[in-house]
Amino acid sequence: MTLRERIGFTTLAAATGALVLLVFALLTYIVSGGASVLSWEFLSQSPRAGMTEGGIFPALLGTFLLTILTAVSSVPVGIAAAIYLVEYAREGTFIRLVRLSIRNLSGVPSVVYGLFGVGLFVHALDLGISILASGLTLGLLTLPTTITASEEALKAVPRSYRDGALALGATRWEAIQTNVLPAAAPGILTGVILGLSRAAGETAPILFTGVAFSLPKLPTGLGDQFMALPYHLYILSTQHHDIVRVRPIAFATATVLIGLVAVLNLTATYLRARARSRMHA
Amino acid sequence: MKIESRGLDFFYGTAQALHGVTLGVKTREIFALIGPSGCGKSTFLRCINRMNDTLDGTSVRGMLTLDDADIYAPNVDVVKLRRRVGMVFQKPNPFPKSIFDNVAYGLRLGMKLPRTELEGRVERALRGAALWDEAKDRLSASAMMLSGGQQQRLCIARAIAVEPEVLLMDEPTSALDPIATARLEELMQSLRAAYTIVIVTHNLQQAARVSDTTAFFLHGRVVEVAPTDTLFTRPRVKETEEYITGRFG
Numbered sequence: 001m002t003l004r005e006r007i008g009f010t011t012l013a014a015a016t017g018a019l020v021l022l023v024f025a026l027l028t029y030i031v032s033g034g035a036s037v038l039s040w041e042f043l044s045q046s047p048r049a050g051m052t053e054g055g056i057f058p059a060l061l062g063t064f065l066l067t068i069l070t071a072v073s074s075v076p077v078g079i080a081a082a083i084y085l086v087e088y089a090r091e092g093t094f095i096r097l098v099r100l101s102i103r104n105l106s107g108v109p110s111v112v113y114g115l116f117g118v119g120l121f122v123h124a125l126d127l128g129i130s131i132l133a134s135g136l137t138l139g140l141l142t143l144p145t146t147i148t149a150s151e152e153a154l155k156a157v158p159r160s161y162r163d164g165a166l167a168l169g170a171t172r173w174e175a176i177q178t179n180v181l182p183a184a185a186p187g188i189l190t191g192v193i194l195g196l197s198r199a200a201g202e203t204a205p206i207l208f209t210g211v212a213f214s215l216p217k218l219p220t221g222l223g224d225q226f227m228a229l230p231y232h233l234y235i236l237s238t239q240h241h242d243i244v245r246v247r248p249i250a251f252a253t254a255t256v257l258i259g260l261v262a263v264l265n266l267t268a269t270y271l272r273a274r275a276r277s278r279m280h281a
Numbered sequence: 282m283k284i285e286s287r288g289l290d291f292f293y294g295t296a297q298a299l300h301g302v303t304l305g306v307k308t309r310e311i312f313a314l315i316g317p318s319g320c321g322k323s324t325f326l327r328c329i330n331r332m333n334d335t336l337d338g339t340s341v342r343g344m345l346t347l348d349d350a351d352i353y354a355p356n357v358d359v360v361k362l363r364r365r366v367g368m369v370f371q372k373p374n375p376f377p378k379s380i381f382d383n384v385a386y387g388l389r390l391g392m393k394l395p396r397t398e399l400e401g402r403v404e405r406a407l408r409g410a411a412l413w414d415e416a417k418d419r420l421s422a423s424a425m426m427l428s429g430g431q432q433q434r435l436c437i438a439r440a441i442a443v444e445p446e447v448l449l450m451d452e453p454t455s456a457l458d459p460i461a462t463a464r465l466e467e468l469m470q471s472l473r474a475a476y477t478i479v480i481v482t483h484n485l486q487q488a489a490r491v492s493d494t495t496a497f498f499l500h501g502r503v504v505e506v507a508p509t510d511t512l513f514t515r516p517r518v519k520e521t522e523e524y525i526t527g528r529f530g
């Protein structure tokens with residue numbers, strides 16, 4: 001190894017090490033800050049005494065339900081759009097424009113989605129400030145990710161799987177259904193989960209469309225408002241009247257939110273790794 | 282004639298890949314297409330089961346018939362055509378499924394066979410492709426675990442499972458070692474009893490060994506068609522002779 005190479009590698013290793021250390025320090029800071037209140041009760045109880053006691057169950061449940069609504073509203077449409085773009089659409093100016101728009105949509109700040117959601121779902125479609133409006137807004141937010149990830153997964157399926165099926169007398173749709181989608185499924189699922197995990201941590205899109213500061217009851221229908229982890233965290237850490245006292249609760253909430261996102265991302269990584277090893281088996 | 286081509290032209294966009302191809306394939310013969318790379322062998326083969334339809338911007342002119350019926354007539358159901366005309370690709374392309382599911386793939390399309398009948402037909406296809414003895418104990422194992430030669434025989438089993446009349450093979454042994462190649466050639470001999478086979482091959486010895494009739498292609502044209510032993514021993518055209526004696530190509 002030349003001296004220059006050695007300097008280069010050392011710099012890169014140091015930068016990586018510093019980053020890992022930073023993340024680790026951050027995690028330790030957050031988890032240790034919340035350790036005193038983290039418990040099963042913290043997950044299963046409602047906040048009490050003006051959020052200074054009790055747990056985060058309504059927010060946890062809200063985020064869970066919201067994520068399901070997000071998935072239901074974006075995954076089928078997203079996959080269908082990707083199938084159309086990859087398998088059926090003929091390359092042309094129009095399709096290129098569509099694709100370009102989708103790429104650009106994934107770069108739009110989430111607060112813009114929030115405002116759009118207010119205009120479209122809350123007012124124009126008259127869904128009111130509700131978990132449904134929030135779920136649809138987050139669905140829109142994840143749609144570009146879902147489409148792009150599904151497109152990549154479909155494109156990665158070897159042409160020979162399609163041709164092989166067609167040559168046996170499969171229709172185009174049969175080839176997609178029985179041969180292409182199964183091979184693309186892990187990749188699609190990975191993209192979907194990553195998109196959902198991003199959506200689960202969003203605050204701005206739900207802020208104007210459905211999330212509530214605090215609710216006496218759990219949501220029972222699509223028209224109800226809800227509590228959610230990211231917004232709850234925001235309240236606890238910046239809007240509460242006794243911020244110092246609720247700080248451990250805020251840290252514990254952050255820990256749960258990070259844990260949730262981490263579990264989703266690890267699942268996605270696992271699926272991807274498994275799919276890769278199966279492809280090469 | 283099982284397959285007859287008269288004045289067939291083929292275009293990729295504006296680039297003409299076939300120029301007036303005229304030849305006839307008899308029922309239950311092995312018909313070899315030889316010629317240098319890029320001369321249009323695969324293109325012609327893929328006209329017969331209309332696989333070229335899957336590419337944008339291609340067009341055909343002239344006449345191509347299967348049992349005297351125009352393959353490119355507007356009322357032809359491509360799906361039905363492809364069930365009569367099976368295809369084996371250059372690179373073995375097992376699907377990432379079990380051995381059983383690979384062979385059953387075509388049988389499951391558009392129909393629901395009782396399990397026992399399905400199993401019977403899968404076994405018959407695997408026997409027909411000389412793969413049964415090696416595969417019978419691991420039908421549910423992934424087809425990706427098979428060797429290259431086994432994978433290619435699996436693709437043949439998959440193709441014959443739907444009981445086609447014609448088998449198209451595009452350089453089926455080019456990705457295989459000599460032993461697997463010999464096994465596949467042996468298999469072709471046993472398949473000729475039931476199928477009309479059109480095979481593209483780069484390997485002249487292979488064409489000479491396995492085929493009844495050979496067509497020599499050059500620059501998208503058929504230069505010469507003749508019974509294989511005639512073409513290889515007494516070619517009529519100078520280009521054919523130059524090609525088979527290795528002076529070009």
Ligand SMILES: Nc1ncnc2c1ncn2[C@@H]1O[C@H](COP(=O)(O)OP(=O)(O)O)[C@@H](O)[C@H]1O
Nearest residue numbers: 293298316317318319320321322323324325336
């Ligand atoms: N998908 C395609 N698009 C455009 N041109 C093609 C395509 N496939 C083949 N060709 C062209 O058509 C000609 C014949 O190709 P091919 O039939 O594959 O030859 P062979 O199988 O004899 O090697 C070549 O010039 C090749 O470049």
Ligand SMILES: [Mg+2]
Nearest residue numbers: 322323324451
């Ligand atoms: Mg070829």
